Amino acid sequence: MSEEAILKRLEDSTRYAVEEQIRTLQTILDHNGGARYLASHFQGYNGPLNADSFRRFVPISSYDDYVGPIQALADGDDRPILSVDPLICFFYSSGTNSSKPKMIPYFDSKPGKEASYLAHQASAALVRRLFPPRPSKNKVLWFLYAGKVTETEGGIKAMAASAFPFHNNSQSKSQLLSMCISPVEVLLGSDTHQQTYCHLLCGLRYSNSIDCIRAPYAAGLIRAFHLLESKWRQLCEDIDTGTVSSEITDVTMRDAIVEFLGGPQPDIADRIRSFCEGGEWGGVLIKLWPELRYISCVTTGSMEQYYAKLKYYAGDSVMLLGGDYFTSECGVAINMERSNLPQNTKFVMLPTAAYFEFLPFDVSASVCSDAAVDFSGVEVGKMYEVVTTTYRGLYRYRLGDIVKVIGFYNSSPEVEYVMRAPKAPGEVLTEKSLISAMERLRCMLREETKVEIVEFASFVDLESSPKHVVIFIEPSIEFEESMVFLQRFCLLLEDCLGSIYKVQRKNRDVGPLEISVVKPGSFYELFRAAVENGAPANQYKPPKILRNRTIIDLLKRFVIMTVYQDSLDIL
Known part of the structure; x- marks a missing residue:
């Protein structure tokens, strides 16, 4: 058609x-x-x-x-x-x-196949109308993780929906592989951290071929770009020498990447170093990938919080395209x-x-x-x-x-x-009101400090009397003593948590808000734990309203500071 x-x-x-x-x-x-x-x-x-x-x-x-x-x-x-x-x-x-x-x-x-085909082909056609294909600049740096496939007791395979084409010998598999800059061994790798590193390595090696950068969700791109910030020296070293970091232990993926790199590329490595060594990451994507036209991922709902950071990396010359529902x-x-x-x-x-x-x-x-x-x-x-x-x-x-x-x-x-949707009628806090309140806190932090809130989540502590809301926040760097100003903003933050919360606070059915600061990297550990438990890395969305005790207890292990309206505890 x-x-x-x-x-x-x-x-x-x-x-x-x-x-x-x-x-x-x-x-x-x-x-x-x-x-x-x-x-x-x-x-x-x-x-x-x-x-x-x-x-x-x-x-x-x-x-x-x-x-x-x-x-x-x-x-x-x-x-x-x-x-x-x-x-x-x-x-x-x-x-x-x-x-x-x-x-x-x-x-x-x-x-079902016919309906799915129409939806996905229409989606691709809409993108092609905005960005007509170019014959020689047509590769996608696509952060896909299709290797996580398990089998049930009855021998039925289970995987992420986005991984299915790569485990199905169909025309769509060949089309997708021809688009991706990364070889299939990376897509089917066994470790998401190693796969992300190798995706970046492939994209940087052939940077002049990259037309767009994609991931199912904005959170996945933010994780990838954070890894770029922390590992750019090693990435440059690998490209410079034509070898792969010893951190990549997946043998199949490692061998494929060595072949893909095609030997030492010192000129490419030096070019990447010149853009990264200054530590200025604003607009860095168009510098690293000069033919890049757009970034595509879901940025609505809970993903909206990552849009500003993506725009920071992209700069003004790279368009951010939203995904479908x-x-x-x-x-x-x-x-x-x-x-x-x-x-x-x-x-x-x-x-x-x-x-x-x-x-x-x-x-x-x-x-x-x-x-x-x-x-x-x-x-x-x-x-x-x-x-x-x-x-x-x-x-x-x-x-x-x-x-x-x-x-x-x-x-x-x-x-x-x-x-x-809330899980029960009259829940104290909704996802939307929490995201709105945290955006307010982000603005206040920007005005007074250089600290960013990397990630956050909340739960209702039913063991206290009365129950109260706890918000976990992960800062970009370790908190200093000056961060006691968070205490001043607890009351202000409560005003942003929605009408149900306000009514229950006024009636004293809910106690004072608690902010628990977790050390940097805590939410990445949450991501790793979810993937280890079977969650597909492609489709992982960091939870905002926590109801699972295991997840709550995991984050509690990383708490370094607890802030109430009228107290401050350093752990």
Whole structure:
């Protein structure tokens, strides 16, 4: 299908979005009506399977409702439990707030493949319209980590969705490999830290070929550029001598890189040193990669906090493009105006990607209604939790994302991503209010110190009386005594933590805010622990609202200072 035909198909689907949604749902019901999960809800019903009967008999669900069926599939049960199609593998979710990621089944669904193809090809076409391909400057420095593949008890492979093309002998694999500057041995490496180093090494060796830098999420690029700042001398040494650092212990990856470097390259190494040795990293990307035109990654939601730092590295001459709203479960919405700032980014819902419903969300009470609406029922200006029915065995499934409808593209809703949905009604703190408050703290820190907040997360300490909110913050450098001024800002920070928090503080249901400062590098250890527990490095999103005790205890080990409204403890 030509690029023009793909974009016309996308345009037509949004023009008749409501009708396309009904057709999408009917296709799913006709195809998977015999699946055990779906059929169990229609026992005793002899009427037609359609949108009305589906919404009447099939309840809203969450991942917990699928744990049993997914475990059965993982153990090798080949009955049509969730879908009549054969199971290919499982996709890991991003696994941000649990010790182990969720497993999403990926079935060999023809209509599912067609929908996915349209979404991804339309996305690529939109980028090509902004940046037409160049024959000789066409490589991507793509921070991908596709080596983490496990097997279930039943012998079913599990991996990140973004890793699947590299473990599937298809045309898409060849196309992706031809785009990436890094050899396949790096993509399939066994250690994410070593892979990141080798990605940088490959990109620097052939810097004049790099057209763009990509990663699924902004957080992944920030980790890579931090590594560049700390390891540039060793990278230069490797390029200078045509060898690889002894820190790279993955033999297959190491051998591939030695061959890739093509011997000593002292001129290239000297050029990189000249840009890095001054310690000025603002706008450094265009200096290191002179043909670089754009950076592409998701910068909305919790990723918005990294945008300013990415812009700092990129400078004014390199464009930052936002990503799409795609999940491990399905494609949800596409970014039609990719050059917008994160706060102005809007996504157009994809009418053929899945069937979508929306649960009205009351931000003041931090709770969702049980009455779902479809495309025709959403209202501009209101917030909703997204519910999806997919071609691959999920039915009225809560994605856990809150979006705000800001308009319509033709007849398809345009939404902005707001935050992850609260886990329970009336939660003290939401992800959005925490991010807003921390941006306020960042501004205050910039005004008085040279310290940056690298990362943060929060949890509610239920063991204290009354309960109170704890915010972990990681500074860019070790705190000095002058940082006691944080104590002055605790009260000011509390005013930014949202209406529910303020009401509960006023009623004394919540105690004074606590800020726990952790030593530099603490959140990277959190990332490493998550990857070791199965979370895909490609899709890892640092958690903001912590609910898992293991994660909380890990961060507590790194606390070096605790600040309350009226006290200061140095550990």
